[in-house]
Amino acid sequence: MRIYVTGATGFVGSAVVAEALRRRHEVVAVVRPGSRAELSQQFPDHGNRITEARIDLRSMEGLAESLDGVDSVVHLAAAKTGDFYTQFAGTVVATENLLAAMKQANVAQLVAMSTFSVYNYLAMKPGTLVDEQSPIESDPKLRDEYAQTKLLQERLYQRFESAGGGRVVILRPGMIYGPDNLWHALLGAELGPRFLRIGSKATLPLTYVENCAEAIIDAAEALADRPGELTGEIINIVDDNLPTQAQYADLVAARIEIPPTISVPWPVMNAATTLLKKVNESLAGGRAKFPGIAVPDRLHARFKPLRYTNAKAKRLLGWSPRFPLEEAIARSSGIEATHAGATGGPVSDPAGTPS
Amino acid sequence: MFSSIQGRAAARSLPLRAAVVGSGAISKEHLSYLAGRSDAGEDVAERIRLVAVCDLSAAAATYGASQFGADTAYTDITAMLAQERLDVVHILTPPSTHLPLAELSLEAGAHVICEKPITGSTADLETLLAVADRCDRSIMESHNYRFNDGYLAIQDLVTSGRLGQVSDIEIRIALPITDPAGRFGDPNLPSPIHHMPAGVLHDFTTHFSYLLLGLTSDVKFHRISAAWSNHSTNPMFRFDDLDALLIGDGPEGPVHARLRFDSRSGPDTFSVTVRGTNGWAQTDFFQPFMWMVVPRPGGAQLSPIINHVANGFGLVRDGVANFGRKLLQHTPYHGLHRMLDHTYQALAAGRPLPVSRDDMLQTSRLVDRLLAEEVRL
Numbered sequence: 001m002r003i004y005v006t007g008a009t010g011f012v013g014s015a016v017v018a019e020a021l022r023r024r025h026e027v028v029a030v031v032r033p034g035s036r037a038e039l040s041q042q043f044p045d046h047g048n049r050i051t052e053a054r055i056d057l058r059s060m061e062g063l064a065e066s067l068d069g070v071d072s073v074v075h076l077a078a079a080k081t082g083d084f085y086t087q088f089a090g091t092v093v094a095t096e097n098l099l100a101a102m103k104q105a106n107v108a109q110l111v112a113m114s115t116f117s118v119y120n121y122l123a124m125k126p127g128t129l130v131d132e133q134s135p136i137e138s139d140p141k142l143r144d145e146y147a148q149t150k151l152l153q154e155r156l157y158q159r160f161e162s163a164g165g166g167r168v169v170i171l172r173p174g175m176i177y178g179p180d181n182l183w184h185a186l187l188g189a190e191l192g193p194r195f196l197r198i199g200s201k202a203t204l205p206l207t208y209v210e211n212c213a214e215a216i217i218d219a220a221e222a223l224a225d226r227p228g229e230l231t232g233e234i235i236n237i238v239d240d241n242l243p244t245q246a247q248y249a250d251l252v253a254a255r256i257e258i259p260p261t262i263s264v265p266w267p268v269m270n271a272a273t274t275l276l277k278k279v280n281e282s283l284a285g286g287r288a289k290f291p292g293i294a295v296p297d298r299l300h301a302r303f304k305p306l307r308y309t310n311a312k313a314k315r316l317l318g319w320s321p322r323f324p325l326e327e328a329i330a331r332s333s334g335i336e337a338t339h340a341g342a343t344g345g346p347v348s349d350p351a352g353t354p355s
Numbered sequence: 356m357f358s359s360i361q362g363r364a365a366a367r368s369l370p371l372r373a374a375v376v377g378s379g380a381i382s383k384e385h386l387s388y389l390a391g392r393s394d395a396g397e398d399v400a401e402r403i404r405l406v407a408v409c410d411l412s413a414a415a416a417t418y419g420a421s422q423f424g425a426d427t428a429y430t431d432i433t434a435m436l437a438q439e440r441l442d443v444v445h446i447l448t449p450p451s452t453h454l455p456l457a458e459l460s461l462e463a464g465a466h467v468i469c470e471k472p473i474t475g476s477t478a479d480l481e482t483l484l485a486v487a488d489r490c491d492r493s494i495m496e497s498h499n500y501r502f503n504d505g506y507l508a509i510q511d512l513v514t515s516g517r518l519g520q521v522s523d524i525e526i527r528i529a530l531p532i533t534d535p536a537g538r539f540g541d542p543n544l545p546s547p548i549h550h551m552p553a554g555v556l557h558d559f560t561t562h563f564s565y566l567l568l569g570l571t572s573d574v575k576f577h578r579i580s581a582a583w584s585n586h587s588t589n590p591m592f593r594f595d596d597l598d599a600l601l602i603g604d605g606p607e608g609p610v611h612a613r614l615r616f617d618s619r620s621g622p623d624t625f626s627v628t629v630r631g632t633n634g635w636a637q638t639d640f641f642q643p644f645m646w647m648v649v650p651r652p653g654g655a656q657l658s659p660i661i662n663h664v665a666n667g668f669g670l671v672r673d674g675v676a677n678f679g680r681k682l683l684q685h686t687p688y689h690g691l692h693r694m695l696d697h698t699y700q701a702l703a704a705g706r707p708l709p710v711s712r713d714d715m716l717q718t719s720r721l722v723d724r725l726l727a728e729e730v731r732l
Contacts, residue, residue, distance in 0.1 A: 032543040084383075096414045
């Protein structure tokens with residue numbers, strides 16, 4: 001299969017390219033014009049099966065042409081930093097352009113990367129099982145720019161499919177961890193030189209980057225083989241045997257240096273931010289803007305104790321996470337800025353950010 | 356205001372039907388005002404109806420329309436102008452598109468409010484003004500910082516004579532425009548502003564010019580030298596630094612002005628300092644404060660001490676106020692909201708607009724003069 005991968009030099013993208021090449025697929029890797037990445041050098045043994053497309057998805061220029069001969073698109077590119085309008089352009093407009101180009105180029109198969117961020121965590125009771133039927137955020141304005149733009153992006157996918165644009169399967173991964181992203185936002189937040197650890201008992205919805213990459217390529221293959229079964233499906237991606245925050249933090253702390261921390265129990269943070277929200281609503285009409293962890297809607301999305309399942313991914317994709325937690329952490333912490341990629345080793349990308 | 360010769364627009368029946376073209380970051384500010392969500396204007400909903408949002412991206416137009424309560428989203432301005440009977444069109448697209456989009460809007464019978472720089476040259480501005488005349492409609496460039504609290508306070512100090520005869524003005528902007536993670540420095544999809552004669556600095560030179568002219572309406576600047584530099588050597592940038600000196604004659608003596616753009620120093624700054632024969636004052640738009648050294652009731656002996664104490668208390672007050680502003684999102688764009696409110700009030704009443712055509716022409720001519728080869732250092 002000829003697979004078109006957007007965001008190919010990113011944290012997840014480079015693992016997806018490696019996995020696609022490992023399975024003997026051809027890859028068209030979308031790389032932004034200003035990127036210094038040289039994929040052919042990154043994958044020297046697969047030079048004849050990887051092509052670079054130097055394109056910025058915020059523009060239609062060259063987009064449809066670059067899709068020529070492609071069987072399946074894996075859309076990973078998204079803006080994860082910047083203000084709302086920057087993320088809107090990098091995520092929503094980029095996706096709008098990609099879908100228009102796919103239509104123009106007659107490419108009908110899309111594996112679309114979404115995120116766990118789209119769920120409405122404030123509406124869930126503690127201990128709820130989060131699955132694909134869980135409610136979607138109904139008031140995106142209360143969430144961060146990333147969640148807002150990913151919600152808009154999902155709507156574009158669904159419109160594309162319902163308008164007959166193509167066959168789409170949407171993957172919603174939890175927190176993707178790996179090299180350079182072991183100590184992440186589900187553990188807490190930076191507080192000056194220290195790290196504020198929020199909670200310890202919540203189960204973490206994690207997926208290791210190489211496991212996630214396998215699920216993505218599984219989805220591309222399954223969508224090609226069984227379009228009737230996969231088209232229109234939304235599938236959550238998390239690994240097996242998910243750890244609690246404390247278990248995970250202990251494993252990571254044994255492998256890498258972590259910042260000095262201050263710990264706050266989840267119930268304390270929850271009560272404090274709920275009170276702050278009420279004060280804001282009664283005194284300022286809800287207009288006061290606070291840092292993310294002081295907003296209940298955002299706090300719950302990161303730290304609320306919930307349960308997770310990957311049953312649907314296993315059933316529909318035949319996916320089984322290959323690397324268990326301890327091995328994944330060992331693979332992630334044992335390498336620095338090298339890319340074993342298609343040889344089966346772990347991947348690294350300093351620009352990696354959580355999904 | 357440095358002049359007010361703007362042609363009067365005939366009073367329009369309310370609510371005025373408005374549309375926004377372009378859904379970039381600045382659209383949030385225009386749409387917030389039009390949707391009645393800014394601090395400016397108490398009865399916006401009765402005076403203005405947001406009819407449409409137009410953008411080449413359907414997703415962007417639809418999002419803007421849905422978030423701010425517009426009736427319809429368009430991806431084609433011609434279709435929008437044909438289908439909606441618009442009184443006012445806000446043009447918020449890249450500068451190179453202003454001229455054709457403004458012409459279309461004026462010819463469709465709408466007044467135009469356009470983001471700065473309205474055109475890349477005075478010649479293009481004159482073309483646009485001629486179209487407005489032919490269509491009997493008004494066009495206005497956004498001079499938003501002229502309506503900020505701090506600038507209005509400084510203008511009051513100048514016009515009241517409290518600073519004495521103005522002799523020296525410095526306007527300084529510091530912003531890291533070459534940062535590759537920023538909107539101007541992004542190498543992947545370079546901003547269209549790079550194509551303007553001063554590149555990215557064209558945006559800021561327009562601010563410099565109208566702010567300076569607003570404080571020196573009776574001064575003729577006859578000596579100008581401007582050092583335009585690209586210290587970053589990034590080939591995407593024409594310039595990332597401006598150091599301009601202007602010397603002119605006013606009715607009460609010579610006036611010196613320095614316009615300084617710097618992309619290397621921090622933190623982000625947009626300050627205005629005015630010095631006169633009696634004292635001086637300084638404000639900053641990004642972190643608003645007012646520092647004022649003027650004669651005090653204690654006479655020459657006590658004035659320095661009273662100034663220090665008064666400014667010390669003032670800084671504490673401004674610090675607390677800025678914390679509140681940050682929480683409540685009272686941004687430097689409050690001047691834009693105020694300018695829009697004055698504009699809509701004027702359109703409804705058939706009064707002169709708050710930014711006159713002379714304001715726009717003088718601003719554009721000063722930008723042209725700063726860019727002229729013969730003044731470059």
